Amino acid sequence: MEPPGTRDVKAALAVAATVALVPVPVGVGPRFQPAPAAHGACRAGSVQAGRRMHLELFAAGRVVLVPAGIGLRGARFRYGRAVGARCRTALWTTDPSGIVRFTGTRTLGDLFRVWGRTLAPNRLLDFPGRVRLYRNGDRLPLDPRRLALRDGDELVLEVGPYIPPHRSYLFPHG
DSSP states (O other): OOOTTHHHHHHHHHHHHHHHHSOOOBOOSTTTSOOOOOOSOOBOOOTTOSEEEEEEEEETTEEEOOOTTTTEESOEEETTEEEEOSEEOSEEOSSTTSEEEEOSSOBHHHHHHHHTOOEETTEETTEESOOEEEETTEEOOSOGGGOBOOTTOEEEEEESSOOOOOSOOOOOOO
């Protein structure tokens, strides 16, 4: 005989697993597909160098794309992916997968400054509302701008309806 409440827990886990598998559509328009930018000091260097973290953005129940070319000046693209650049800042993206490369000690706020976009406890890009921050699936109750970036982390920022955050990201080799 199962302990009391076991069936309820199993049902809740089944629902959570189903919800996590439901794809979230990408939002339409420039609010959901913002352009890249590169603000700050720029130095020559390989766009494939640096440590990596993965960033997912959700607002109004939709995916917000993290574009290729954040932090790159004079980027050269092949098939939508940056393969080189005249120079790069301390944080940059090469494709719209959400992988952010960085050097040195950086914060999530540094990324949004390089991008020239708003990140605050009550605003994500053009979306007002309390910003929820998750690292590797765990909610962090802090100002998202202050989060120190770590190699291999999966970060999720949400404004609006709850979307179950991923706990990890399988980085491609290279």
